[in-house]
Amino acid sequence: xxxxxxxxxxxxxxxxxxxxxxxxxxLYRKSGGTHYISVPMADLLEDEYVxxxxxxxxxxxxxxxxxxxxxxx
Numbered sequence: 001x002x003x004x005x006x007x008x009x010x011x012x013x014x015x016x017x018x019x020x021x022x023x024x025x026x027l028y029r030k031s032g033g034t035h036y037i038s039v040p041m042a043d044l045l046e047d048e049y050v051x052x053x054x055x056x057x058x059x060x061x062x063x064x065x066x067x068x069x070x071x072x073x
Contacts, residue, residue: 001044006071007053011037014057030057 008028016028016037029036037053039045047068054064 002047002050002068002071004039004041004043004045007045007050008039010054010067010071011039011057014059016057 008026011028015031017031019027019029019036021027022038025038025040027036027038035057037057040049050068050071051064054067055061059067
């Protein structure tokens, strides 16, 4: 499980910014583009969700692996 705040900091590094709030999620949108990420409001996020979302956002396998290690410590 990955803390939501760590995940949000990572996607901000990838130039995503807060767009709006839904009933159970926050929406982050890529600056200068149309791609968005829906982040659950839960305090801890599933590893599979984080890996999948970061890969879609353009992170390499090594970047994702390093982020998971850092976020879990």
